[in-house]
Amino acid sequence: MTFHEKWIEYDYNPFLLFDKNGKILSLNNEAQYLLGYTNVASLFELAITYANANTGFKTSFVDLEFGRFRFFALMIGYDNEDEIGLRLFQHPAFHYSEPLLKGDMVNIYALIDLCVSSNSIGTNINFTKELDPTLPELRIATENFIKLLNRVYSTHTTSENIKTKLYLKIGEYIKTEDKKYTLFSIEVVSDNVKKGKSSEIKILAEEMNIFVDFKDKSTILNIPLITE
Numbered sequence: 001m002t003f004h005e006k007w008i009e010y011d012y013n014p015f016l017l018f019d020k021n022g023k024i025l026s027l028n029n030e031a032q033y034l035l036g037y038t039n040v041a042s043l044f045e046l047a048i049t050y051a052n053a054n055t056g057f058k059t060s061f062v063d064l065e066f067g068r069f070r071f072f073a074l075m076i077g078y079d080n081e082d083e084i085g086l087r088l089f090q091h092p093a094f095h096y097s098e099p100l101l102k103g104d105m106v107n108i109y110a111l112i113d114l115c116v117s118s119n120s121i122g123t124n125i126n127f128t129k130e131l132d133p134t135l136p137e138l139r140i141a142t143e144n145f146i147k148l149l150n151r152v153y154s155t156h157t158t159s160e161n162i163k164t165k166l167y168l169k170i171g172e173y174i175k176t177e178d179k180k181y182t183l184f185s186i187e188v189v190s191d192n193v194k195k196g197k198s199s200e201i202k203i204l205a206e207e208m209n210i211f212v213d214f215k216d217k218s219t220i221l222n223i224p225l226i227t228e
Contacts, residue, residue, distance in 0.1 A: 015087045018044050025083065033172055034088070037213070039065030047086040051076040064088070065182040068172075068211040068222055069177045099111075103141035112164060112186065115146060119153040124160070131166040135184060141208055152188050153218045155197050159190035174209070174224050181224040189218040 001009065002131040008015055014031035016024055022044035027035075031085040035044075052058045057077040070091040109131060116127050156162050169183040198214055205212045205221060213220040 013087055013089050016043060016047075017083060017085045018047060020082050020084075021050070030090075034066060034069055036169075036172070037069060040204065042194060043086060046074065047076050047084050051078060051084060055079045063078065067213045072225050090178050092175070098227065103145075104137055105137050106142055107137055108135055108164075108166070108186075111142065111145060111148070114210065115153060116164065117150045119157065120151065126161045128161065128163045129166075130163060132168060132184075133167070135225070136227055139228070140223070144204070144208055147209065148201065148210070148221070149186065151197060151201050151204060152221065155194045155201070155219065156188055156190040156192070158194060159192040161190060163189040165189065168225070169222060171176060172222075181226055182184065183222050185220050185222050187218050187220045193217060 003147045008042040011028055014026045014028065014034045016031050019025055022041060024060075042076060044192075046064075050058065050060045050062075055078055057075060059073060059075045061073045064074075071088045072091055075089070076084065077085045077087075086151060112120050112129070112131070114130070120127050153162070156169065164187075165187040167185055167187075169185055172183045173180040174183065182223075191215070198212075201219070209224060211222050213222065
């Protein structure tokens with residue numbers, strides 16, 4: 001790999017090169033993570049939509065969000081009809097310069113059980129769990145986390161069934177100046193989600209360095225796995 005190729009590979013901003021039919025010819029490390037939150041067709045459509053009418057490079061300021069990824073601009077470039085490149089410029093929302101070592105060492109399964117128990121009192125909701133059993137004890141601000149997860153459950157309580165899923169985000173992480181931390185997710189799924197509290201949930205989550213992904217039938221908390 002040349003120095004130029006290494007520079008692109010380790011860029012903080014996603015880069016993708018498409019052929020004329022929308023097939024990916026190459027992409028960097030960050031773009032691979034981005035594809036966990038969107039699809040190739042959507043990104044190719046962005047490239048076509050914002051490209052110059054003629055060959056060349058064009059930068060546009062936009063406001064885009066795909067899961068944990070938030071972008072303020074994109075650049076499109078092509079010099080022939082066979083290839084087109086897309087580079088997306090990230091807001092540095094989840095690149096932290098301060099240590100994340102706040103809170104207590106806790107059993108995350110016990111905290112989930114506590115929240116499920118408190119939200120099931122006086123209801124006929126069927127709560128189920130699908131939990132990866134391999135997570136170790138981790139550091140988290142317990143009181144704030146319970147408040148956040150209870151808020152999430154409160155947006156699902158008009159449903160008859162609520163499923164809680166816990167799993168590692170393979171290959172994904174957040175960075176500090178000298179370390180990176182793997183992410184794990186707690187996903188709350190139901191058939192009916194009230195959207196009115198999404199901004200409140202987002203504010204609570206960001207105070208804890210947690211980013212939230214809102215889907216039609218689920219709310220996903222993506223949390224740094226800190227074991228020190």
